[in-house]
Amino acid sequence: MSVLPQGKYAQCANGYRMHYLDVGEGPVVVFLHGSGPGASGHSNFKGNYPYLVERGYRCIVPDHIGYGFSDKPADVEYPLSFFTECIRQTLDVAGATRCALVGNSLGGAIALQFALDYPGMTEKLILMAPGGLNAKEEYFQMPGMQKMGQVFSSGQAVTPEVMKDLFATSLMHDPKHATDGLMAERMEIMKLMNSQVMATMKVPELTERLREIAAPVLGFWGLDERMMPESGIMKLAKNVPDIRLVLVSNCGHWVMVEHQDMFNRMSHDFLANG
Secondary structure: OOOOOOOEEEEOOOOOEEEEEEEOOOOEEEEEOOOOOOOOHHHHHOOOHHHHHOOOOEEEEEOOOOOOOOOOOOOOOOEHHHHHHHHHHHHHHHOOOOEEEEEEOHHHHHHHHHHHHOOOOEEEEEEEOOOOOOOHHHHOOOHHHHHHHHHHHOOOOOOHHHHHHHHHHHHOOOHHHOOHHHHHHHHHHHOOOOOHHHHHOEOOOOHHHHHHOOOOEEEEEEOOOOOOOOHHHHHHHHHOOOEEEEEEOOOOOOHHHHOHHHHHHHHHHHHHHO
16 A cells, blocks of 8 residues: 555656646746656655645645656656646646646756746746756765765665664754655656666756746755755845855755745745745
């Protein structure tokens, strides 16, 4: 029996099938999860999207192509444009013509690319340690990225215990958030994944285009971030025309998990009041 909820499936124009949750009624908010072993939309955002549903929003929570219950083609490469195209086509099927986007890590890079490609659809952005702000080499100098690489190149079996240690030491400030329930969710999806998405993912540096972002942005950055270079904070702050940036102490890569209540309140206020 699945520990994750199954929602709807969008048959996209590009031929791939995308899984997404679609709950609530009202203005549309799209939650875009990050990368990593066993990632899925619900697992990343289960503590966040219900808060907005209760306050009158329609929340669409996709699993990216290559992740969750979405298709995982093994015969294609996975550039940022492919992820973005699949999200756009999923929203087309869902009938969403305008939305706010909430994106963490890879999901943040997809949100930025989406806002650049489809400014008329993009109302607001909420970004948590987004990707796309540094060169690939800079990311792999970060201790969290290095540890993830070591775990998955070692040849050892990735057990729930290995996964829990990775999350506790690389993604989070406080290891209490690496729960057994989270590990069960990630292990379920990891069994479905293939190596193609992680091996061929290409996320360009978007810094030079940040000034083109027309939508208002609320950004979060944990001060114990071990996955993303700190220089990304100032790139966001100095280049996005309309941004409010929140630096969070005692926080790693997952502000929406480690500081769930604060993140939910601030996100709702930004969506409702600007």
